[in-house]
Amino acid sequence: MSSLPDAPYLESPSYLQNILDEPEHAALHRLTTLVEHLFHVPVAYMALLGHRAEVVKRIGSGREYWHLLRTHPLARMLDQPLVTRDAADGLPAGTDFGDLRFAATAPLKSADGIQLGMLVIADRQPRPGFSDQDLQALVELAGVLAGKMELRGIASHALESELSLREAERRFRGIADFADVLIISAGTDGHSAFVNKTWLEFTGRSLEEELGDGWAEVIHPDYQRAVVEGYWRAFRERKPFAAEFSMRRHDGMYRWMQGRARPRFRDDGTFAGYIACIWDVTDYHTATMDLRKQARCTASVAEAAGVFYLVLDSEGRIEQMSPICQRTSGRQPQQMQGCLVWESCTAAQQGAAAVRDAVRQAASSGATVRARTTYASPSRGEVGLLWTITPIQSERGEASTLVATVFEPGGHDRLVTNGESGCACSH
Numbered sequence: 001m002s003s004l005p006d007a008p009y010l011e012s013p014s015y016l017q018n019i020l021d022e023p024e025h026a027a028l029h030r031l032t033t034l035v036e037h038l039f040h041v042p043v044a045y046m047a048l049l050g051h052r053a054e055v056v057k058r059i060g061s062g063r064e065y066w067h068l069l070r071t072h073p074l075a076r077m078l079d080q081p082l083v084t085r086d087a088a089d090g091l092p093a094g095t096d097f098g099d100l101r102f103a104a105t106a107p108l109k110s111a112d113g114i115q116l117g118m119l120v121i122a123d124r125q126p127r128p129g130f131s132d133q134d135l136q137a138l139v140e141l142a143g144v145l146a147g148k149m150e151l152r153g154i155a156s157h158a159l160e161s162e163l164s165l166r167e168a169e170r171r172f173r174g175i176a177d178f179a180d181v182l183i184i185s186a187g188t189d190g191h192s193a194f195v196n197k198t199w200l201e202f203t204g205r206s207l208e209e210e211l212g213d214g215w216a217e218v219i220h221p222d223y224q225r226a227v228v229e230g231y232w233r234a235f236r237e238r239k240p241f242a243a244e245f246s247m248r249r250h251d252g253m254y255r256w257m258q259g260r261a262r263p264r265f266r267d268d269g270t271f272a273g274y275i276a277c278i279w280d281v282t283d284y285h286t287a288t289m290d291l292r293k294q295a296r297c298t299a300s301v302a303e304a305a306g307v308f309y310l311v312l313d314s315e316g317r318i319e320q321m322s323p324i325c326q327r328t329s330g331r332q333p334q335q336m337q338g339c340l341v342w343e344s345c346t347a348a349q350q351g352a353a354a355v356r357d358a359v360r361q362a363a364s365s366g367a368t369v370r371a372r373t374t375y376a377s378p379s380r381g382e383v384g385l386l387w388t389i390t391p392i393q394s395e396r397g398e399a400s401t402l403v404a405t406v407f408e409p410g411g412h413d414r415l416v417t418n419g420e421s422g423c424a425c426s427h
Helices: 013-020 024-039 063-069 074-079 132-176 197-203 214-218 221-237 282-304 323-329 352-365
Strands: 043-049 055-060 082-084 102-109 115-123 182-186 192-195 241-248 254-265 271-280 308-313 318-321 369-377 381-393 399-407
Touching (some): 024 043, 024 055, 024 115, 024 132, 043 063, 102 132, 182 197, 192 214, 214 221, 221 241, 221 254, 352 369, 352 399
Antiparallel strands (some): 043 115, 082 102, 102 115, 182 192, 254 271, 308 318, 369 381
8 A cells, every 4th residue: 555645644653653552452343343233244354554654464354364454545535435345346556355355444643634544344245235325325334433532642642741740840840959049940920830959958848838929929029019019020021030039048137139030931832830940149238238328328428529530330330329329410310320330421522432441341350440532612612521440349259340430620620510610421
């Protein structure tokens, strides 16, 4: 029998194998026996297709005739119901039924048209009285058998997927327990279903206490509502979620934690739940707060001295600016925060490259760096400016905060403070 390259067929041979496994094989055999009795024939079987569109398995009676019936063109049997009421009246070329005189077939197809095989009945006696109604009954029986096979295939596939998912979960949990970060996993209902060993060691609580919504109990009351509401909002929208919060350790101390959560999806795109990683950033948070405290102190001194200053992060983005800058620019601090100083401050725009290079050098070297630029004053023309970029270092020598002061060098190192000078952070 030739294969059918253009016909839809069962793609995975594992489905077929699962269908044929005991006890399903015996159940299908009983159904073919029922067909045998209903039509009073000695031969009744199902011929099942494999993933290459060829018959790979037969279930039923009349085994001694299977090799003869397989000479009938496969394509015709899969295409539509066929009946040969008397082989003596003629058969397709290349077909040999031996001493069989009657045969009828009906395709086995899934609900979406996938060809599973065919239902075959045969007899040594001709059946001139085999009516169209009899053939339709055979077709309906084939539909029942195909439906059972399809349901079994779906169940088998679901079982395989479930077992595969369980194995993946088991491996994940084994790996997660060796991770240095705290890991929590939620199911499709959003409630905690797993926390790793590191989490339990950090909190000093039992797994049962952390499951469901128990995980939120160790978050500091000041942050608990924001974290929980933010998580559930991200869960409903199937979006990532990130938060920084304080979390109680097993010794009762609260530690600063950084958390990131992401939705999980299966290979078929269905939602599988959420997974989050949380790590202790207390040292970094403390160092950052110390740097900011130092920066504020430096800024306060500069403010008291009437100095024009800007507090920048290590990338050169404005975090704070002096009231002098606010007055001359006419802009609120929130309008400037997050902007690169050499792009948003008019005092720096003419010498943007020099200011940018000074900021980057100070951040990388941890040393004070100076740069000279010019500014076009509406009343005095071209004015020279001296920028001093001072890094505020932590105990580790890291510089994540910079303080920039700006002077107009002159006889008295006159500060650019007058409103008309326009040393302003404005466009």
